[in-house]
Amino acid sequence: MEQSQLISKSIADAIIERPHGFSIGSRHFYLYPVTLGKIYVLRDLVDSLGMDATALRENPFAESLRLAQEKREVCCQILTYHTMRGKDEVFDNRLVQKTKKFLLRNVEEKDLAAMLIICLTSDKTAEYVKHLKLDKEDDRMKQVMSVKQDRNSFTFGGKSVYGSLIDTACERYGWTMDYVVWGISFTNLQLLLKDSVKTIYLSEEERKKVHITDVHDEERIDASDPDFIKKARAFMKGE
Numbered sequence: 687m688e689q690s691q692l693i694s695k696s697i698a699d700a701i702i703e704r705p706h707g708f709s710i711g712s713r714h715f716y717l718y719p720v721t722l723g724k725i726y727v728l729r730d731l732v733d734s735l736g737m738d739a740t741a742l743r744e745n746p747f748a749e750s751l752r753l754a755q756e757k758r759e760v761c762c763q764i765l766t767y768h769t770m771r772g773k774d775e776v777f778d779n780r781l782v783q784k785t786k787k788f789l790l791r792n793v794e795e796k797d798l799a800a801m802l803i804i805c806l807t808s809d810k811t812a813e814y815v816k817h818l819k820l821d822k823e824d825d826r827m828k829q830v831m832s833v834k835q836d837r838n839s840f841t842f843g844g845k846s847v848y849g850s851l852i853d854t855a856c857e858r859y860g861w862t863m864d865y866v867v868w869g870i871s872f873t874n875l876q877l878l879l880k881d882s883v884k885t886i887y888l889s890e891e892e893r894k895k896v897h898i899t900d901v902h903d904e905e906r907i908d909a910s911d912p913d914f915i916k917k918a919r920a921f922m923k924g925e
Contacts, residue, residue, distance in 0.1 A: 696813075705718045717808075720808055722847075724872075734760055737806070754799040754802060762789040763786055765805060766786040770785075772868060
């Protein structure tokens with residue numbers, strides 16, 4: 687399977703928030719996609735690993751195996767939180783401790799390392815942004831905004847995750863803060879806002895200063911098109 691097809695399949699899995707399943711003995715677990723809330727729960731634990739980001743990128747299994755050997759308890763704690771589904775399970779201390787103890791007693795180092803790779807590399811938003819060419823869309827919007835002569839508007843806020851992410855999602859989609867933080871995967875949350883439709887109106891004078899074309903028209907999918915399903919499948923396959 688080609689790289690673009692692999693990424694398209696990965697994006698499809700991200701959209702439906704497909705978990706990764708694994709078994710230890712007779713017990714079966716799922717690694718659920720991380721939410722914004724879970725990222726904050728995991729942040730200090732991940733920092734305490736002393737992970738070598740370069741080594742993880744160049745030889746992920748070797749680095750994760752080192753961490754599994756040197757920081758086994760922390761790794762099991764991280765793995766435990768990834769198996770928790772939603773806010774209630776994450777804050778169920780008895781469930782968390784019970785699962786962590788089971789993993790400490792039963793998971794082998796190589797299996798812990800393999801699961802740790804999935805946990806530490808689960809957010810592939812940057813890869814998806816490049817594959818979907820959303821970075822180029824950002825460049826196009828910056829070019830348009832550079833000629834926009836609106837001297838009567840001022841923008842305030844958006845200096846933290848509250849305004850730039852949580853409030854934006856709540857206002858746009860009518861979601862509660864709890865849903866934004868715990869109910870949707872962080873990958874889907876980022877990509878929804880990243881690729882949301884934005885319209886910028888320019889005066890005739892401003893329009894003449896813009897020298898870009900809509901290079902993505904042929905890649906967009908119109909849900910009203912009778913051939914939508916066919917085109918959507920081809921799009922997700924990277925064709």
